Amino acid sequence: MAGGWSRDGAVQDQIDDTVNDAVTGARSRLPKGESLTHCEECDEPIPERRREAVPGVRTCIACQSERDTSVRHAAFNRRGSKDSQLR
Numbered sequence: 001m002a003g004g005w006s007r008d009g010a011v012q013d014q015i016d017d018t019v020n021d022a023v024t025g026a027r028s029r030l031p032k033g034e035s036l037t038h039c040e041e042c043d044e045p046i047p048e049r050r051r052e053a054v055p056g057v058r059t060c061i062a063c064q065s066e067r068d069t070s071v072r073h074a075a076f077n078r079r080g081s082k083d084s085q086l087r
Contacts, residue, residue: 030056031055031056031058032055032056034056035056036051036057039058039060040059041059044060044062045060
């Protein structure tokens with residue numbers, strides 16, 4: 001289906017690019033290296049199963065949960081709003 005000035009499939013390309021950017025960003029935030037035996041924030045022991053499941057882990061589950069709820073990642077809207085296109 002034609003979309004005016006855009007070529008066929010352009011919307012799907014934008015969706016694919018957005019998903020690929022999100023996956024790349026998530027992978028870049030994964031811990032790397034050797035896992036710590038104790039949390040770097042609260043010094044509680046990190047369970048062996050967590051260290052095996054997440055290579056390079058540096059925090060316990062409680063501290064990581066706290067980080068996850070406090071960190072907000074900005075979403076990037078490739079299409080923009082109609083208002084921004086009118087300016």
